[in-house]
Amino acid sequence: MIEPVLWAVGATIAVGILGMLVTIAVARRSLRWAAVLGPITVLLAVAAGMLVGVDQMLVDAQVPMVMLLATAPVALAVGVVISMSTQRRAAESASALERERSARELExxxxxxxxxxxxxxxxxxxxxxxxxxxxxxxxxxxxxxxxxxxxxxxxxxxxxxxxxxxxxxxxxGSAESVAEPVSVGDALSDLVAHLAPLAKQRDVRVTGSVDGAVEVVGDAGLISRALQNVLVNAIAYTKPGTTVRARAFVADGRAVVEVRDGCGGLRDEELARVFDTGWRGDAARTPGALAGTGLGLPIVQMVMELHGGAVTVENAGDGCLVRLGF
CATH class of the missing domain: 1.10.287.130 (Signal transduction histidine kinase, dimerisation/phosphotransfer (DHp) domain)
Known part of the structure; x- marks a missing residue:
């Protein structure tokens, strides 16, 4: 009974390896067809083992059952290898597609x-x-x-x-930064006063408040630039007759700056693009000469990442809320 079983296992391995090679080759061209060939290969491997074994067996009712028990694990192992290879090829294809998409988006x-x-x-x-x-x-x-x-x-x-x-x-990554104590509250107060004439030109009021000592360790110039970009952006896009409100405070041991405007809010697809380089929204929201270059918020994002923080933008009330957390 041993000899028919060995023939059956050998046939299963041979058909399984052949099917695996074919499936892997097909996967390079079409993952869909590879997914179809995988289970077919397993079935063919079992069938080949059974056919060869039955052809070699003597009259023994137990031999087909023994052959099935012997060939099934081999066929299953072949199926596992095929599945892993197909998944790896699928992951590589997905990664290649993502790189291509990223390259197109970058261009x-x-x-x-x-x-x-x-x-x-x-x-x-x-x-x-x-x-x-x-x-x-x-x-x-x-x-x-x-x-x-x-x-x-x-x-x-x-x-x-x-x-x-x-x-x-x-x-x-060539920006030179200096790590020193920076009073975020003082920087915000100075910018509010400095930008008041610009806000007045658009019939916009800008206010600022500081709750306690709001300080961080970082580059004073870059932090001030980030705050200025957020405030100028809010002044440029808020509706005339509204107020831009800036507030600095400490939450959970971290310095936070929030700037609220009255721009009317953004659609979901616009919120998803506010940090895209060069993006400035649709023409209806572009306020003439005060429209920036579309670089302000991307610069803010990079400055915050450089300081281990983050910036977020969300709809709040009749406008947007920009939150900088250091």
């Missing part, structure tokens, strides 16, 4: 950023050129007003370049 974001930056730089430069030509031709009734406008446009252009350079340094 799309890069193109959108370059297109947006080109437009953002072209607009103030065109205005500066037009005003300079008007001054040169002597057709300006109030030259001082044009000088002030040129200075404002130059400052705006400088801000765009500064944002781009800051994002580049933070993205590449």
């Amino acid at each position: 799309r974001g890069r193109r959108e950023l370059m297109a947006g930056m080109s437009h953002d730089l072209r607009t103030p430069l065109a205005g500066i050129r037009a005003m300079a030509e008007a001054l040169e031709d002597g057709i300006v009734a109030d030259p001082q007003e044009y000088y002030r406008a040129i200075a404002a446009e130059a400052q705006r252009t400088s801000g765009i370049v500064d944002d781009l350079l800051a994002l580049t340094r933070l993205s590449s």
Whole structure:
């Protein structure tokens, strides 16, 4: 009875290995067909073992049962190997697809950023050129007003370049940071006072409050830049006649800054993109010249990660709530 069983096991192994090789080859092209071939290979391996064993057996009623018990574990082992190989191939394919998707998203974001930056730089430069030509031709009734406008446009252009350079340094990890005690409360109070004229231009009120001593260890310049980006963004997108409220406090031993605006809120798909480089929302929410470069919140996110913190944006009331947790 031993010899028929050995023939049966040998046939099972041979068919199983052949089916496994075929399934793995098919998996490189189609995971769907590989999933179909896996169980078929197991069945064929068992069937081959049974057929060969029956052909070799003597008249013994126990031999088919013994062969089944001998070939089934072998076929099962083949099935397990095929399943693991197929799953590995599926994971590799999924990983490759994700890398390809990420690369496409990165390239799309890069193109959108370059297109947006080109437009953002072209607009103030065109205005500066037009005003300079008007001054040169002597057709300006109030030259001082044009000088002030040129200075404002130059400052705006400088801000765009500064944002781009800051994002580049933070993205590449080359940004130099200094670890020192920083009063987040003082930085917030100073920025609220500094940005009050900008808010007034849009008929927006900006307020700030500090609950106790709110301090962190980090880079004062980067932290101040992050706070300024959040406040400027809130002022730019909140509706005229509303109030931007900033608050600094300590929660669970960590410094927290919250900024609330009255922008009307964001859709779910917009909330998912607020930290995408170069994204500024739809045209209906773009407030003319005060629209930024779409780099403000990505810079905030990188600064917070550099300090071991995080930034979140969510809908709250009639606007958005930006929370920075250090």
